[in-house]
Amino acid sequence: MTAIGARSVTALVLLASTTAALWVTGIFREDYWAQLDPWVPFLAGGFAVLGSTLVFTFWRLVDRSEYYFRVGDRLPWLPEIALVGSRHRALIVGHAAHTEVRDLPPVVQRAIYVAIFFGLGLVAVTNRAVALLRDVPAVFAASERDLCSEPKPPPVETKTPPGCKLVIRAFELGFTKSLGSCAPKAAEQKIEDVCRKRQRDEPYLHYAWRRLDTRVDDLTTLGSGPGVVDRVAAQIDHVAALADSAADSVAMHPRSSHHLFTNLPDPHAALGDRVHATLEHGCGARLAHLTHFPRMADTPAGAGKLLEHVIDQLLFNPAYKPVVAQCGETIIHWAAPVDACTRLTARPREFLAATEALEPVTQLIAWRARKAELARLHVRELAAPPPADRIVSFQCLMFGDGDAPPSEHAITLDGERFRVRDTRMAPITGDGKSQVRLYKRLAALLAESFSYGRLTSNESVGARPDDTAMAAAFRDPSLLLTKLDLLRDADLFIGSAWLAERNDVLEVYPYHLHLENFIAIFRRQYALHRGRL
């Protein structure tokens, strides 16, 4: 049973493969060697010596192989694997640390690896590679554009100034000793910017030191403003504000605080709703599936849920652009007293404390003050923060007898003045008209000077179809699909009273057309008055 060491087999296989590769690439051809740069075999030889030495050392080719190949029966007590062949005569690879295997002498193995690497070197290094290597020093040398240009001598005026011909002739003949104003003048030298690149005779270390020195100078005097040292000295007095402001940003504290007080009962009073609200992270999931115009549930919580839906649509729904508020920053205070805004105006601090609205508001005012302090320091490119009444607001929407347009009051809190807007509307019911009324009333309450009319509607401005004609068209069921397109010109937000009596048509009304337009106009107006820190 003769076993051949894996190291020898590997060396022979690699040598055979390399020889085949050299044959295929035509390196054995005579004409190839005839045109070869002598540097090519020299470099390939160097590569072969280096590579083979590394392989010989790291693969420990001086030692005997531990793995072996042999042909015969697999021995069950040895870790052997039959690669190919029959049961009794197979090519077997095995591992035995101390078995006697036949290996090529180390010198021969080394010679084989030198030959292999020499072959690889011949494939990799060509005449072109040698030419490229020759150009390397030129590539790394400093190019002309990195150096200052050679100083040019000022050009000498060669043209004879007018009226000087005779004077020059007299000077040449010796009749006069000086040319006077006709003497040739050096052209006026243009003052050029100082060249800050490397001078032609400047040592590299000097140039590097000069660059470093310039950088350090730049740090201490940045532009026209104070240098880094001066700025840091100024900021030390405001370290607390800096740290708090950074903490506010990192902790993602609310950047606005808008409060809506309503006398509707909390629609999420049930334990299940509270657990659900606690488990919900943000409002993304809720907003992703908002329906355009849901029917109001016929339950005590129905009106509250509808109010919440309308606020979601007006302010947060990302389907409409731009999003003008964050859902966690607009807080609805359910079951508020009907005179909430009167109480808020009379005793703001006490009322807000009682409704748990004081803390978020005062925290936001403090954050805004810190931002204003930092903006004055010019720490970063910080603009002055928005006015306080843009980021904090109070609204009351009370349901009861009759409608009342929004009225505005003012309160002062921590030295800042805020607006309090109050409105009333008749109770909402399950019909579509109520929902439209709620949209319009909330829009007017939240965005000052909001208005929506025929000019801003998606309806055709020119010839709006008559309501009676529209109603008559839908009494006939034929061509229903085509006729439903007429509803493009029937904007529920500005009229179309006939639609309120046609619940069947309202079920398939293209809400997205008119609602999207209404919300876009509302948000444009809202963004003029409200914002975030």
Next chain:
Amino acid sequence: MTRTLAIAAALAGAAVVTAGRPARGDAPSPGLEQRVAYIAGLLEAIETTDRAELVNTSNYLYAIERNKCQAPVESLHVSCVAEAAARNCQSHQGAARERCQRASDVIAANRLSEKAFVPEDVRYEIMDKHRDYRPALERELYHRYAIVVAELVMSPHFPGSAAARPALAAGIESYCRELSGTRSLAWQYCVAAVVWFIGTGGGRS
């Protein structure tokens, strides 16, 4: 014992969490029966009308909509198309007229919904790439109808491929109502697209 308690607690928690959610579709949709019956009629009309007649009607409404019915006011445009569709069916009598009107309704609604299905930029791209852009646009529309139908088939509204026509119509109605309630596609555009695709055997051809 501990495991049983844990399962009981989890079930109780799930019950509490879901208790506050409103039940879906607890109140019937007004006019639902009429709409379902109408859609079933549309399906029947498209399936039973001769293909050549459908093509003729489509070409006629296309020409009318592009030429005579052009108007700056949308309602005038739509009324004109509806009137042309109705007039085109006056030569038929009785049930044939009814069937013609329904098929025309689907075709006219599809014509009006082109802008909703194929956005302006895609339309220009098609016109730019094809000398005769109409067939290419039709192919693109068919693709988009196919997507809507695929969504319907994968939705819980689909009654199954072997369902009878009224059940399929009910599925189309509720699916399109849900789609138009949450996305920017009108109910009638959705219905017309699905009915045309299914009625003309879009899945098979």
